[in-house]
Amino acid sequence: MGTFQWVWQYIRRNMKLLIPATLLIFVNAAAIVVAPLIGGWIIDQVIGQGHTERLVPFLLIMIGVTLGRTIVRYIYQVIFEQVGQNVMWDIRHDLFEKLQKLDFTFFNNVSTGDIMARMTGDMDAIRNFVAWDSYNLIECVLWFVTAILVMGSINWPLTLALAALTPFIGFLTMHMSNEAHPVYFQIREAFAHLNSMVEENISGNRVVKAFTREPYEIEKFNKLNDAYKARNMDAARVSRRYLPPLDILASMLSVIVLILGGFLVIKGAMTLGDLVAFNGFLWMLNQPMRMSGWLINDVQRFSASTIKIRRMLGAKSSIPVQDSEHYQKLQGYVTFDHVNFEYADAPEVPVLHDISFTVKPGETMGILGETGSGKSTLMNLIARFYDPTSGEVLIDGKNAKDWPVRQLRDQITIVMQDLFLFSDTIQDNISYGNRQAEPQLIQHMADVADASQFIAEMPDGYDTVVGERGVGLSGGQKQRISLTRALVKNPSILILDDTTSALDMETEAEIQKKLSPITQKKTTFIIATRISSLRHADQIIVLKHGDIIERGTHDELIAKHGYYFDTYQKQLGALGVKGGESNGEA
Ligand SMILES: Nc1ncnc2c1ncn2[C@@H]1O[C@H](COP(=O)(O)OP(=O)(O)OP(=O)(O)O)[C@@H](O)[C@H]1O
Known part of the structure; x- marks a missing residue:
């Protein structure tokens, strides 16, 4: 034309x-x-x-x-x-x-x-x-x-x-x-x-x-x-x-x-x-x-x-976003079946290699791995931000490619590492994914994410404008608002990508305790560098250069004396705690 x-x-x-x-x-x-x-x-x-x-x-x-x-x-x-x-x-x-x-x-x-x-x-x-x-x-x-x-x-x-x-x-x-x-x-x-x-x-x-x-x-x-x-x-x-x-x-x-x-x-x-x-x-x-x-x-x-x-x-999206009349609630089964992945702009660099696992509804999977090992990429495949180069990602037993994208993303929430809040009130930021959220739900989830106290201390509470044109927030405050936003959306699959890294260990432990009844009803993925964030997960995988090098529960991985154990030891050492027994608090 x-x-x-x-x-x-x-x-x-x-x-x-x-x-x-x-x-x-x-x-x-x-x-x-x-x-x-x-x-x-x-x-x-x-x-x-x-x-x-x-x-x-x-x-x-x-x-x-x-x-x-x-x-x-x-x-x-x-x-x-x-x-x-x-x-x-x-x-x-x-x-x-x-x-x-x-x-x-x-x-x-x-x-x-x-x-x-x-x-x-x-x-x-x-x-x-x-x-x-x-x-x-x-x-x-x-x-x-x-x-x-x-x-x-x-x-x-x-x-x-x-x-x-x-x-x-x-x-x-x-x-x-x-x-x-x-x-x-x-x-x-x-x-x-x-x-x-x-x-x-x-x-x-x-x-x-x-x-x-x-x-x-x-x-x-x-x-x-x-x-x-x-x-x-x-x-x-x-x-x-x-x-x-x-x-x-x-x-x-x-x-x-x-x-x-x-x-x-x-x-x-x-x-x-x-x-x-x-x-x-x-x-x-x-x-x-x-x-x-x-x-x-x-x-x-x-x-x-x-x-x-x-x-x-005319730009083409390799993952077309289409609507579907029939809304299907996700149960939360996530299966990776021999998944390999490379980014289209760097096809010569394999990012994920032969990844297979299954996580059931109500289970939590922890992911540990050094920086650049492919953790965030793995999570992006679940929400279908990218498609695997080969292998399949199955959600409730169905290939993620066969799910209407909007429906899938509507029920999967990723609290990304790269936090972003809109120039809007805290209230509107929190209810971004669930506009109908009742104030009580928002308040409750803010409690869980340990955000309610600092929000109450803000000049206009929940009506305080944050983001580019508003009040500046610390990294930890942003993380807690982002976590509240994700919880208020009430997804079937919750992905927390280094969500509590900016918080002190005490606050993190408090949030974990309050999160536990919520995550028991969802499929949860937790990416973290602190063993304390992962140790209660039902299964943990350790990634290195895109490969799963270790998998198991906390106790199993400690017993393996591999990367996970070494990380645990180093973190205990940093805290000045002696020993490496599996029930020690990190
Ligand atoms: N958009 C992109 N295009 C090309 N390569 C990318 C892209 N995003 C990430 N990568 C590469 O993919 C690899 C995995 O990145 P990813 O962000 O998944 O790692 P990560 O384990 O989450 O790291 P971190 O702990 O630092 O967040 C890295 O080598 C990175 O350079």
């Missing part, structure tokens, strides 16, 4: 506005010819033939039509702006909806700044095209054609002489368009890079300051700023090269009218009034010629932005 065809899908939804607006453009174009015609009549009839009584009516018509024309133009300009805004709304909506459906793989590969460039600058190029360029293009064509027709009816040889310049204009605009296209594409790319850098710098501003790397960041920014400026200068150079010849051609029109028209008047082949009228029509030829350069620039900018937006709209 071509660029214009694509945007037409959106524009045509506004036919009720577009048809009257386009008709008004025609009315305006017809009204434009009145003033020059009357100008000619005043010369010929009032001045030349002495019909002075016609002067006032001529002038009144002239003023009335000009006034009416101005009002008509104002009305259709507003309507086109409305259409532009409607089109932007629809495309923005489609883009945002698309973003909600795209999977982790997409977000791993596209920067936030790039996405923001699509949602802002590129969107603006489309608004500009629909709300401004479109009616200007129609006006230019209409004025040009109307001028040629009316001037042709007054004096066709002179009109033909003027029309002879048209092929030159066509040639210049076509060349300018071809040259401008890649430049505008590069401008959009450079803008996206600039956006990405700024976004990353703002997100990571604490790291920048901690490492006092402000000068380095400024230098990096300046390079991208220079590149953006240079691309814009390239575009300016293209237009500056073509605009003067277009201007010269437009000025040549006056020269032709003066020389050839004057000659025709002297020869008596044309009246002076006709020549004045002709001169009055000149701007209707002039204006489109001068505008053509600017319009081409805008159209190229629009075209480049459209290509980028369409790429994003």
Whole structure:
């Protein structure tokens, strides 16, 4: 589908506005010819033939039509702006909806700044095209054609002489368009890079300051700023090269009218009034010629932005999110059957290798492993954020791929390592996954996650706004709110990825005690580095470089004297506790 065809899908939804607006453009174009015609009549009839009584009516018509024309133009300009805004709304909506459906793989590969460039600058190029360029293009064509027709009816040889310049204009605009296209594409790319850098710098501003790397960041920014400026200068150079010849051609029109028209008047082949009228029509030829350069620039900018937006709209998710009428409650059986996994962007690095296990409803599985051993990846496969490269993940005995994704994720909750709270009240953050949650449930779960006390001490309690625009929270507070949010959702499968790592051991033990009656009714996965978080799990696996190297209960693993035992010993040592017996508290 071509660029214009694509945007037409959106524009045509506004036919009720577009048809009257386009008709008004025609009315305006017809009204434009009145003033020059009357100008000619005043010369010929009032001045030349002495019909002075016609002067006032001529002038009144002239003023009335000009006034009416101005009002008509104002009305259709507003309507086109409305259409532009409607089109932007629809495309923005489609883009945002698309973003909600795209999977982790997409977000791993596209920067936030790039996405923001699509949602802002590129969107603006489309608004500009629909709300401004479109009616200007129609006006230019209409004025040009109307001028040629009316001037042709007054004096066709002179009109033909003027029309002879048209092929030159066509040639210049076509060349300018071809040259401008890649430049505008590069401008959009450079803008996206600039956006990405700024976004990353703002997100990571604490790291920048901690490492006092402000000068380095400024230098990096300046390079991208220079590149953006240079691309814009390239575009300016293209237009500056073509605009003067277009201007010269437009000025040549006056020269032709003066020389050839004057000659025709002297020869008596044309009246002076006709020549004045002709001169009055000149701007209707002039204006489109001068505008053509600017319009081409805008159209190229629009075209480049459209290509980028369409790429994003066309991005494919390897895990499509589909709804299902029939809602099936998960029991919570999770089975990994010889699962292997590599990330699509790093297929040469095996992340999980031949993983098999089964966890039943009500059971808790603990996962231990050094950093980068594949623990989080394993959990992401359960919620189907990724699909295994080979082998199967079975949920309640059915391949996870055969579950409607929304249904699956609705009943599986991961408290991710990478905690995120929205710029919203604590109450809304906690009830994010369960909007109907009663205040008592929220209060109870906040108690379980040991969050209720510090929330009560906040300036507005549960109504305190946290996140980017609100009160800052400590890592441990964020973890406890995230845990409350997960518990309030009441999932069948609960995954806690290093959820209590920022808490002291006493608080962690307290939370574990309160969590126990809840997790007994769910399938729970706990990823932790502290043995104290894992020791009560029904089964524990130890991962190393994507392989399960040990599995069993706490006691069995202690007895094995392997990685788990060593970790346990080190943690006991760190606490200054002697011995390694299985019932010792870590
Ligand atoms: N999006 C990604 N693309 C490519 N490789 C990735 C991606 N995410 C993680 N990896 C790689 O996969 C491996 C496992 O990562 P994972 O996050 O699952 O480890 P982990 O055991 O949870 O680590 P940690 O304890 O540090 O959280 C690592 O080698 C990591 O570099």
